[in-house]
Amino acid sequence: MLEAIGEPIRVCAYFRRGRISPLWFEWKGRRYRVEEVRNRWVTSDGIGKCYHFALTVEGGADLYDIFLRSETMGWRIGKIDVM
Amino acid sequence: MERQVRRVYAYLRIHDLAASIEARERGGRPVVIYDEGGQQVVSASPEAQRRGVRPGLSRWEAERLCPGVIAVTPDREKYEYFQGRVLEICGDYTPTSNTLESRISNLDLSLDLTGSEFLFGPVKSVALEIRNRLRAEVGVVASIGVGPNTVVARLACESAKLGSVIEVKPEEAAEFVGRQPMEALPGVDSEWAQQLRDMGIRQAKDFAALPVEAVERAFGDRGRRVWESARGVAPGTGLPQWQEQAPAEQTLSAQMDVRPATDDRARVKAALRAAADDVARMLRQQGQVVRQVEVVIVFNDMRAVGARRTLGQATRSGEVIFRAAGALFERIQLARRLVRRVRIVVSRLAAGPQGGQMGLPILEQEHRRERLAERMNQVKDRFGEGAVRRASEFELRRR
Numbered sequence: 001m002l003e004a005i006g007e008p009i010r011v012c013a014y015f016r017r018g019r020i021s022p023l024w025f026e027w028k029g030r031r032y033r034v035e036e037v038r039n040r041w042v043t044s045d046g047i048g049k050c051y052h053f054a055l056t057v058e059g060g061a062d063l064y065d066i067f068l069r070s071e072t073m074g075w076r077i078g079k080i081d082v083m
Numbered sequence: 084m085e086r087q088v089r090r091v092y093a094y095l096r097i098h099d100l101a102a103s104i105e106a107r108e109r110g111g112r113p114v115v116i117y118d119e120g121g122q123q124v125v126s127a128s129p130e131a132q133r134r135g136v137r138p139g140l141s142r143w144e145a146e147r148l149c150p151g152v153i154a155v156t157p158d159r160e161k162y163e164y165f166q167g168r169v170l171e172i173c174g175d176y177t178p179t180s181n182t183l184e185s186r187i188s189n190l191d192l193s194l195d196l197t198g199s200e201f202l203f204g205p206v207k208s209v210a211l212e213i214r215n216r217l218r219a220e221v222g223v224v225a226s227i228g229v230g231p232n233t234v235v236a237r238l239a240c241e242s243a244k245l246g247s248v249i250e251v252k253p254e255e256a257a258e259f260v261g262r263q264p265m266e267a268l269p270g271v272d273s274e275w276a277q278q279l280r281d282m283g284i285r286q287a288k289d290f291a292a293l294p295v296e297a298v299e300r301a302f303g304d305r306g307r308r309v310w311e312s313a314r315g316v317a318p319g320t321g322l323p324q325w326q327e328q329a330p331a332e333q334t335l336s337a338q339m340d341v342r343p344a345t346d347d348r349a350r351v352k353a354a355l356r357a358a359a360d361d362v363a364r365m366l367r368q369q370g371q372v373v374r375q376v377e378v379v380i381v382f383n384d385m386r387a388v389g390a391r392r393t394l395g396q397a398t399r400s401g402e403v404i405f406r407a408a409g410a411l412f413e414r415i416q417l418a419r420r421l422v423r424r425v426r427i428v429v430s431r432l433a434a435g436p437q438g439g440q441m442g443l444p445i446l447e448q449e450h451r452r453e454r455l456a457e458r459m460n461q462v463k464d465r466f467g468e469g470a471v472r473r474a475s476e477f478e479l480r481r482r
Contacts, residue, residue, distance in 0.1 A: 001338075004119040006156055039384030044153055047109070054385035061342075063423070065385055079121060081385060081423070083340055 003080045009066065011075040022053055025066055027077055032057040032064070047071050052078065089253065090197050091206050094228045094236035097169065097190040097217065098245060099138075101162050102128040105155045107222040113152045115145055121154075122379070122387070129224060139334070141377065141428070143389045165221055166190060172216050176209055193233050207250045214248055231256055234312045238263055256315030261288030268312050270305055274370070277434045287313035335373075336428040337361035344383040344421035348412075351380070351422050353475045355408045358427040360473070363401030364460050366429070372397040374431035376407040380415055383423040388415055397433060402452050404429065 048071030063081035106128035113131035228239025266276035291313040
């Protein structure tokens with residue numbers, strides 16, 4: 001089941017050779033360590049670009065969509081696909 | 084000399100308020116707003132609609148019709164501000180305006196313009212001025228219907244072309260309403276409309292021609308109110324009647340997780356089978372049938388693909404829905420991607436015959452399958468979801 005969230009989060013990520021790799025993110029006071037980035041894509045919200053990452057976290061089967069907005073350089077959690 | 088005051092109402096529908104505002108901020112580029120799950124269009128800007136995108140379409144279809152369409156996360160605070168601007172503009176012409184429906188997709192307002200013609204000129208000119216100001220000052224497209232009561236005004240608004248104004252004068256009201264189909268009248272749901280059609284009553288004028296005593300005997304107070312509406316003389320403002328009418332359910336869907344995610348087509352088909360059974364059960368419970376089946380395959384990287392087909396005949400059979408879904412799935416290439424979930428969405432719903440059976444299937448084997456599905460549903464209703472399952476569902480749990 002998909003849950004739309006859209007809340008700001010804190011993220012630790014590598015920016016290397018034009019590639020972004022999230023390592024962990026903090027949401028609602030809890031830190032989630034990224035296990036695997038399964039997909040990445042870029043969308044436009046008409047003002048700037050949004051860099052999306054579909055990823056799993058350690059110890060869970062749920063799939064998270066987090067994204068970085070180029071306009072604000074802020075991270076948000078978009079959706080969670082709960083198993 | 085005393086002036087004669089006639090009651091005049093306007094019904095105003097602002098189409099896709101949210102998407103229009105977002106598009107305006109982005110220089111008129113096509114914009115859509117999806118539902119919370121991000122899979123279905125709830126609002127599309129006029130630019131996106133010109134390319135065929137409309138509310139109710141799935142995400143993959145919207146992106147296919149309008150490549151590069153911008154998906155925007157709804158910002159309700161912003162829309163409330165613009166809704167306030169709309170009310171301010173209407174407030175320049177009448178102190179009596181009611182917000183009847185406010186959604187991301189449409190905003191409906193009813194305005195009592197009685198007496199405004201003495202201040203601002205003919206009512207149609209007032210409606211045109213409101214429409215033009217909404218377009219220029221807020222950037223939204225409004226259709227407006229004008230009539231002697233809110234029922235006639237709303238029907239006029241619904242028959243108006245996008246962004247136009249239609250006025251129905253008091254002397255034309257009965258004829259105008261009489262031409263409408265029964266389900267267009269307030270308080271008439273699709274089930275009742277079907278019953279009336281079976282009795283040969285299709286248009287409002289057919290219903291209005293019945294003796295009121297017979298209508299009251301057969302349908303009670305509700306029948307009397309609808310009978311009055313059908314004659315173009317809605318009681319009071321008609322407001323409570325519109326609020327009574329629940330929005331029609333447009334689609335039904337069921338989904339099934341595939342755990343763990345797999346590229347084994349047999350397991351995916353087992354999931355489709357279970358989802359088809361769930362949809363068929365919902366259709367039976369609601370007494371409805373469907374004409375369109377859509378399959379959405381969700382992969383374990385959040386990508387999704389879908390396909391849709393229209394059935395030759397309306398059905399509520401789980402077997403028929405599964406066969407259609409299975410055929411659609413055959414056209415989808417997995418390309419070694421792992422399937423995490425399947426979803427079946429059925430649309431073009433209509434009221435069907437009561438009870439489980441949809442007429443007599445041609446083949447005895449199909450007839451038996453239908454009876455089996457009916458019995459399984461009865462067991463599930465009584466003992467819970469897990470009480471009885473198809474053997475194929477155990478495929479889903481096989482690792």
